[in-house]
Structure formats: structure tokens, C-alpha cells
Amino acid sequence: MAKENDLEAPVLSYEDIRKRADAFLHEKHSERSIPVPIEEIVEFQFGINIVPLPGLHKGFEIDGFTSSDMKSIFVDESFYGNIPKRYRFTLAHEIGHIVLHKNLYRKNNFKDIVEWKKFINSIPIQTHRWLEYQAYAFGGLVLVPSEHLQRLSDKYVKRIRKEGISLEDNWDFCWEYIAAQLAKDFDVSSQVIDKRLEKDGIKERYQTHKK
Amino acid sequence: MADENKNFGEFFKGRRVALGKTLRQFCIDNKLDPGNISKLERGLLPPPHSREKLEEYARPLKIKKGTDDWYTFFDLAAAETGRIPEELIAKENIVEKLPILFRTLRGQKVPEDKLEELIKKLRGE
Numbered sequence: 279m280a281k282e283n284d285l286e287a288p289v290l291s292y293e294d295i296r297k298r299a300d301a302f303l304h305e306k307h308s309e310r311s312i313p314v315p316i317e318e319i320v321e322f323q324f325g326i327n328i329v330p331l332p333g334l335h336k337g338f339e340i341d342g343f344t345s346s347d348m349k350s351i352f353v354d355e356s357f358y359g360n361i362p363k364r365y366r367f368t369l370a371h372e373i374g375h376i377v378l379h380k381n382l383y384r385k386n387n388f389k390d391i392v393e394w395k396k397f398i399n400s401i402p403i404q405t406h407r408w409l410e411y412q413a414y415a416f417g418g419l420v421l422v423p424s425e426h427l428q429r430l431s432d433k434y435v436k437r438i439r440k441e442g443i444s445l446e447d448n449w450d451f452c453w454e455y456i457a458a459q460l461a462k463d464f465d466v467s468s469q470v471i472d473k474r475l476e477k478d479g480i481k482e483r484y485q486t487h488k489k
Numbered sequence: 490m491a492d493e494n495k496n497f498g499e500f501f502k503g504r505r506v507a508l509g510k511t512l513r514q515f516c517i518d519n520k521l522d523p524g525n526i527s528k529l530e531r532g533l534l535p536p537p538h539s540r541e542k543l544e545e546y547a548r549p550l551k552i553k554k555g556t557d558d559w560y561t562f563f564d565l566a567a568a569e570t571g572r573i574p575e576e577l578i579a580k581e582n583i584v585e586k587l588p589i590l591f592r593t594l595r596g597q598k599v600p601e602d603k604l605e606e607l608i609k610k611l612r613g614e
Contacts, residue, residue, distance in 0.1 A: 317511045317513065317514075318511060321506070321512065322506060327531060328512060328513070330523050330527065331610070332524070337606065338591075338606070340591050343590065344589070345585060346584065346588065346589050349585070355524065358523070379590070388584045398589070398598075398599075399601065406598050410590065
């Protein structure tokens, strides 16, 4: 068994990651239009190659990864061609690693495959999960900017009420509808929207009126 | 204006980016295979030998016949004729392409036996 290394994930709260994602959008996409053009940001602003790789998910359960030299992001080919929402999220997630964890990438100049494998095997599972969580949070925050989430959620709640439907009495059904609409607006999956609604306390705000 | 230090792949990519097209969009618009174009741009595939094929690429890149870029495009392709993909692949350091972190479904690590397979896959890439 490989000896665990002393690699430490940066300590970042969700609010810290929110600030980093905001700063990222301010710098790379100041107009903050949606859907956020993450593919263009990756290719044109970072100059990173996006490489479709067949069988990455089927064979390895990997959606994507960033090469250790940070010059390429490899993405499962079927997502690249057929599942744009998942593809976009994978890019945002990987950019999260580049923004939040670049020191980790820079520190590790492997001489050969043996060194690489030794390093990979030595990352404690908890650290790996933590680093992945941070990139996941960053991806959601970048693709779903808070101000749009707030504004559009209010718009859909208003629309539901205008139709004479009680949000409070049809809570789950209404939020399922709202999440589906938001997923289209932001070009992300409903799961990403659910997480963002929860983290921004949007449902909670309406919950206070729930019977 | 052509940059003489560029190789064919870099020149190709520079033209595509100048058009404001991502690789995926460029390939959709022109019915090209993104895997192959990506390899071509990164120098993992040599430029095509045939003039027709090169002209086929020049068209969507909006390289006009008789311009400096047109001649650069063909000159760079000619300069790389004879290089075989294996040589190009060997030039790239495989270690630089390897991941450090993996985006998996549950954020888990990749088992050791799969790491070996992944290396093979990237070598083939």
C-alpha cells in the first residue's frame, strides 16, 4: 500500500469558493450573460485544448480530467458530442481545479510514470474527495451566477402564482418545474440547480411562507 | 499575418480561434471529426498529403487562395510531410498528459489497475 503524502487540500468554505467564482466571472466573463460560455472561456481565454477521449466514462467512470501540465482538459467523447449539460459542467469543474488547485499541479513535475502512480496512490481519499468537492462547488457557482438564479427563481414563482397555483400547497411539483426551467436557462442539469437553490437559501426563503 | 515559428497544427488552431470558433463548433459547422482535428492541432497527426484535403481544410478556416496565409498553410504542411504519427507521439511527454485529480461520479479515486489502462489509452490518443 502506498504511503499517504502530506498533501493538503486548501481550506475553503463554500463562501470562499463563491468569492473565487465571482472573481473568476468578473475577470473572464464580465458581462455575466447566461448560459455562461464556459467552452469559449476555456479555449480562448485560458488557451487550453479540449480533447474528446472515447470511452473515458464507460471504461473508467471518469467524466473528464486536466492534464498535469494544465494545457489540456480531456473529456469523455460521448458527453462532448451528445450531453452538452454534462460536458459544460465538466469544463467548469476542471477550471475549478485550475483556479483553486493550480499550486498542486505546479508542484508536481513527475519525471516518469512510476513517480506519477506513486503520487496518485498516495493522495488520501478524504483529501481527494475534498478537492473534488471544491471543484464541484466552483463549477456550479460559475455556471449559475447568484444574481441570475435569484432573479429567475422569483420570475418563475411569480408566474406560478399568476396561474393561480399555490406554491405552498404544491411545493415539490412547483420546485421541480422551476428547477427544470432554470436548468434550461443556465444550460446545466437539474441536480446542479437543486444544489444551487439549496446553497443560496432560495427555497428556504419561500419556505417561511409555506403552510 | 503568418507566424513563421508555428507548426502546421498551431497555425491551424490559430486560424480557427481567430474565427471565434471553439473546436466543437468548428467541427459541427464543417462536419469534421473533433478527435482528428484536435490531434492535428496538437501535432499528434501529420497534415494530410493531398492538396484536395488541405484545400478542404483551408476553406472553413477562411484562408483565401493566393494570400500569405494560403502559402504558409501549404508550406507548413509540406514541411511536415514525411513525419509519421508515431514520431510525433513519441515527442510528447506522456507524463504531462496524465491527470492528478479525476472528475468521477462520486469523487472517488481511480483503482490502480485502471490507472495502467488509462496510460495505455492516452498513449493511443
